[in-house]
Amino acid sequence: MIVSRETEEKRIYTIDEVARELGVSKTTVSRAISGKGRISAETRARVKAFIETHNYRPNAVAKGLAQSKTYNIGLVLPSDYAVSDLPFFQKCMAGICEMAASQDYDVVLSLVTEQDVSHLKRILNNRKVDGVISTRTTVNDPVISLLREEGLPFAVIGCCDAREPIQVDSDHREACRELTSILLMKGIRRIGLVGGNSEHWVSKRRLQGYLDAHEELGIPVAQELVRMDQSGDLQVGKSVDELLELGVECIVSMDDALCRLVLLKLQELHVSIPEQVKVASFYNSTLLEQNLPPITSLEFDAKELGRTACKLLLERMAGQEVSNQLNLGYQVILRESTK
Amino acid sequence: MIVSRETEEKRIYTIDEVARELGVSKTTVSRAISGKGRISAETRARVKAFIETHNYRPNAVAKGLAQSKTYNIGLVLPSDYAVSDLPFFQKCMAGICEMAASQDYDVVLSLVTEQDVSHLKRILNNRKVDGVISTRTTVNDPVISLLREEGLPFAVIGCCDAREPIQVDSDHREACRELTSILLMKGIRRIGLVGGNSEHWVSKRRLQGYLDAHEELGIPVAQELVRMDQSGDLQVGKSVDELLELGVECIVSMDDALCRLVLLKLQELHVSIPEQVKVASFYNSTLLEQNLPPITSLEFDAKELGRTACKLLLERMAGQEVSNQLNLGYQVILRESTK
């Protein structure tokens, strides 16, 4: 007897104590729980029953140490992203957590900026994770450099230069190409493009899709209609002014926050949508939900991106061969704003 | 010699190997690193130097096991929150991560809903965390029940019934009381209140502040102007219609998402702000940034809430006595929408 009756409920057993109580070795208890190694059905049942009624909960950290695993994966989030991106990251996070939990892995958070990846460094130094998922990639991404140096398995949601990392992404190039094509085929010629940080891979890919669509249809691109590296209401407002001057027929924004700024400016100028100018955006987030008129948008399944990235990462961590690149689909949602 | 020259760079040492290389015991190495126990300055310097040049990084998991700690705290986030709340949670998260990292703790994510707290249960069962921070509280909060049962130290950002948990919050009652007072003292009498889930403590507190302000000034509350449990554009739109019918002079929304719906409806009805109806909101998030006219709002320092909750939790985990309740400040930002 190890504990008094009164405290039995709250007692946290160790595997040693369980073994002693049952009169077996801890090897046996371990096997009954893990399912590894031969063990008689009867013994297993006895152990399982005891564990159940006495609420024995194996210490995952100790288990990890014995197996040289942490059962943690690191999740790198940019701490400097815009509000409009939040729903995207939130959904990624949900997908990642779900998949990780299904294999009894936990998710350790690391917030970084492009200037400061020290938080991730700390986690890697402490060896608190068996793998890492990063949720945004930039050109010369310091997170990726760090991860490659470390030699830890990792996945990115997005893409990067290197070949080894697992890269899961929506096909932004193709999505933007299709959206642009549709607009061009409607006879809309002067399509303005309002984009964010051109050092983000995702921006580059989208721009490429926009250019591809024009090339395919043999329609020359008017470079002055392409406005990258936009941020803030003043800059976007100015760009909208200039685009209107240039006779733009449609303004495609690379994210919903930019689109919101475009919409505010158009409203201020009393430009009616879609009569005078058509509008399209990305992400289809709640930020633009309920807008009048409803806004044409691309949609990506962020949760599925998270799930997939996590699944592939776990497989690679388990030593399986996994494909390095995977593009998930997207949807074009046509609404009144481009009618 | 343990390793060949070529692989030396990448070699991950154990404390045992470091000790052997230096010809000291691992006790000594441990002491040199932790600073605990007596050790000669010279020995310490020698150990430190070796560690530095050979890139020895103590295994935090093993350290944790030896100390019966995990060096992790759990962060419970509702996975079902609205977009407008995201910046708030994001900032909390940043504050928590920052404070945790400063004490070499990591943050393990747990996404739950009011219906499903199984993810948190898993983490508690695995004993992967030494303490927990929850970022939203509801009446009969299942997260809090679980945490109290478990007997783990925890903090909430928000408030709850129990007395033991650490509760860090903005003073929502007082904030809403002050905002309402200001409006009442401007001579505005019929103030509509559009609120969210009335089972959320934060909603209750705000409502109380609204009522208090009226009572203090001896102004009767028109119950029909109070609209709790609002969500979705249809319901909010209908409430706005009805409030206007009732001759409302100002509409206070309990969060920026609700306020956005109110604004959309007012715009649709061509009601001008602030001439015909005044408008105020909470959070002062980017969701309403750039709105014309600018919206009067309360502001809370979410990052500081996160920092503080984490700091108090870490202190309690270290066995210190800490105050259970702490209210942080807020700001009232008066803008054109209530002119």
Added chain:
DNA sequence: CTGAAAGCGCTTACAG
């Protein structure tokens, strides 16, 4: 000031 040894709570060859 320093070290040998036990311990944190598990897993897993190895032997029987």
Added chain:
DNA sequence: CTGAAAGCGCTTACAG
């Protein structure tokens, strides 16, 4: 099918 023992990589009384 089962168990004794070594090991995962640390910390920490205890003794010297």
